[in-house]
């Protein structure tokens with residue numbers, strides 16, 4: 001029997017990277033899965049095909065998480081298609097690298113709106129559904145090691161990841177009385193489209209890998225287990241927590 005047998009799970013940014021790995025592993029663990037995404041329809045269709053091949057129900061909703069209306073539409077579609085929402089994974093995010101001193105206003109605002117506002121409205125919509133249906137629930141947000149440490153070209157990104165971590169702490173308090181647990185994961189450097197350009201420089205890539213005690217950069221699948229553990233009943237007394245999933249990078253000062 002899978003870890004998530006009989007549950008329904010929603011994940012934002014589920015067509016690629018960490019969100020996709022989470023969606024597919026959730027299906028393997030017995031959950032029906034809804035994904036939200038933006039951009040490439042073929043990638044979303046491919047993810048849905050894998051969910052179906054695992055014998056689970058799935059649906060995809062295209063929409064920008066920066067628009068609060070997408071949150072309402074995603075949760076409504078989940079209720080219509082899957083009946084309820086047991087687990088919500090707030091994952092969608094962007095990280096356009098840029099220097100601090102000449103940060104364009106639109107780059108700053110877009111990053112805030114997608115990563116932080118998007119997480120806020122999505123989590124609120126999912127939580128309202130969980131409260132209305134009863135029986136509790138679990139919310140996991142994808143924060144980052146960048147909530148704890150800085151990056152020269154990530155000055156409009158790292159505050160969003162600290163914000164997502166903080167959102168989970170406050171939501172854990174607000175939602176505990178409803179039996180809804182809220183936690184975050186903090187990935188280190190994971191090989192996905194978000195950092196493909198940044199890590200195209202072999203020297204930078206080698207430098208990033210060299211500081212990781214486990215000896216390699218992460219893969220999206222490295223996140224699926226920790227996210228789904230926090231989402232599962234095995235973590236039933238865990239709320240307001242943050243789990244670093246970084247191969248040990250954070251603790252490696254020298």
Ligand SMILES: NC(=O)C1=CN([C@@H]2O[C@H](COP(=O)(O)OP(=O)(O)OC[C@H]3O[C@@H](n4cnc5c(N)ncnc54)[C@H](O)[C@@H]3O)[C@@H](O)[C@H]2O)C=CC1
Nearest residue numbers: 013015016017018038064065092093144189190192193194
């Ligand atoms: N890859 C890494 O090294 C790390 C990633 N993260 C976080 O993990 C999360 C997922 O990122 P990755 O899988 O690495 O990236 P990715 O680029 O492979 O996937 C991002 C996903 O988010 C979706 N997305 C992007 N903007 C969206 C929007 N406005 N509305 C709806 N969907 C949107 C895309 O369609 C895609 O499915 C992000 O929140 C990122 O900040 C955190 C730490 C490290």
Ligand SMILES: C[C@H](O)[C@@H]1OC(=O)[C@H](O)[C@@H]1O
Nearest residue numbers: 095144146188189194195
């Ligand atoms: C996109 C970056 O490579 C990635 O994003 C994060 O949150 C990590 O800190 C890495 O810097």
